[in-house]
Amino acid sequence: MAVMSTLMFPVRFCRGLFYGVSLFSFACGINVLQLITLPFLSFSRRLSYEFNSGVAGSIWHVMQRIFKSRYKGRITYSGDQLPANESAIVISNHVSTTDVYLIHSVAQAQGMLSYCKYFAKDSLKYIPFFGWGMWIMGMLFIKRNWEKDQTRIMNTFSRFKSISAPVWVVSFLEGSRINASKLAKAQVFAAERGLYVPNNILVPRTKGFIATVQALRDSHVKYVYDLTLAYWHQVRGFCAAPGMVGVHTQCLDGYKFHVHIRRFLIADLPQDDEKLNEWVREIYKDKDSYLEQLKNSWEVSEDFRLEP
Ligand SMILES: *[C@@H]1O[C@H](CO)[C@@H](O)[C@H](O)[C@H]1NC(C)=O
Numbered sequence: 192m193a194v195m196s197t198l199m200f201p202v203r204f205c206r207g208l209f210y211g212v213s214l215f216s217f218a219c220g221i222n223v224l225q226l227i228t229l230p231f232l233s234f235s236r237r238l239s240y241e242f243n244s245g246v247a248g249s250i251w252h253v254m255q256r257i258f259k260s261r262y263k264g265r266i267t268y269s270g271d272q273l274p275a276n277e278s279a280i281v282i283s284n285h286v287s288t289t290d291v292y293l294i295h296s297v298a299q300a301q302g303m304l305s306y307c308k309y310f311a312k313d314s315l316k317y318i319p320f321f322g323w324g325m326w327i328m329g330m331l332f333i334k335r336n337w338e339k340d341q342t343r344i345m346n347t348f349s350r351f352k353s354i355s356a357p358v359w360v361v362s363f364l365e366g367s368r369i370n371a372s373k374l375a376k377a378q379v380f381a382a383e384r385g386l387y388v389p390n391n392i393l394v395p396r397t398k399g400f401i402a403t404v405q406a407l408r409d410s411h412v413k414y415v416y417d418l419t420l421a422y423w424h425q426v427r428g429f430c431a432a433p434g435m436v437g438v439h440t441q442c443l444d445g446y447k448f449h450v451h452i453r454r455f456l457i458a459d460l461p462q463d464d465e466k467l468n469e470w471v472r473e474i475y476k477d478k479d480s481y482l483e484q485l486k487n488s489w490e491v492s493e494d495f496r497l498e499p
């Protein structure tokens with residue numbers, strides 16, 4: 192076993208290096224392509240949107256292949272089945288960087304992988320190549336808080352609306368990945384404010400979600416998808432997710448990945464901000480209960496399969 196692990200280390204290191212370098216080069220290449228085509232595509236917003244989404248999607252397709260084919264990550268699904276090519280606001284709990292693979296596996300099966308747009312930290316924009324590419328492809332960068340960035344985000348939504356851009360606006364309402372100390376803080380915060388005290392998620396921040404729904408209410412984006420992501424590992428147990436490096440360096444057959452999907456028509460959601468706030472808090476409460484059940488015994492119903 193000891194020999195095995197000392198042998199495994201250089202193997203994993205080389206794999207990590209290989210995928211790191213190749214994905215980085217791929218991103219650089221795409222970035223150069225984006226920059227070259229920028230002036231030519233500026234005459235058509237739609238064409239520019241399709242092109243830049245497509246090139247970003249090509250990286251994500253490669254990452255999904257690595258996850259599913261190379262490292263045997265197997266994901267099960269339950270809940271509502273989604274129609275293809277449908278734009279939506281997508282909300283999810285946030286456990287790990289691996290969450291994007293789970294979300295993307297759903298997006299890919301629905302033909303929406305290229306159109307996933309995330310709310311991302313503004314600082315990411317300055318990462319050479321990756322960040323620039325994310326900026327060009329229309330990621331929604333948030334500097335500090337919702338109030339400060341509202342105008343910019345509303346402008347991005349107006350652009351989506353004006354060209355009826357196919358889009359999944361993906362947002363992790365908890366704002367950061369869960370861990371033990373953040374959960375403890377969230378529980379204190381919730382108790383102090385008389386909010387529901389969660390055990391498996393953090394307290395959602397609802398302002399951005401409410402504004403997003405209100406901004407897109409009368410647009411081609413007609414649905415909210417609620418995804419609950421769950422992880423299980425044969426040794427580490429519930430909620431243990433591989434990290435970004437782990438996903439690209441090791442076989443994933445010791446993990447179980449599950450996505451529970453719900454689909455809501457925006458027209459059916461409360462109009463009023465305060466009621467919408469209650470609605471989304473209730474959604475997160477349901478998420479917490481769902482995860483609590485899985486924590487006690489990992490019994491997922493595999494309602495359907497998704498193939499890219
Ligand atoms: C989804 O879009 C793709 C590409 O535009 C198209 O080939 C496919 O037929 C569409 N699927 C449905 C069910 O509309």
Ligand SMILES: *[C@@H]1O[C@H](CO)[C@@H](O)[C@H](O)[C@H]1NC(C)=O
Nearest residue numbers: 367368369370371372373374
């Ligand atoms: C949780 O994350 C925070 C912020 O990234 C970090 O400071 C803290 O040490 C982490 N706690 C645990 C228990 O991992």
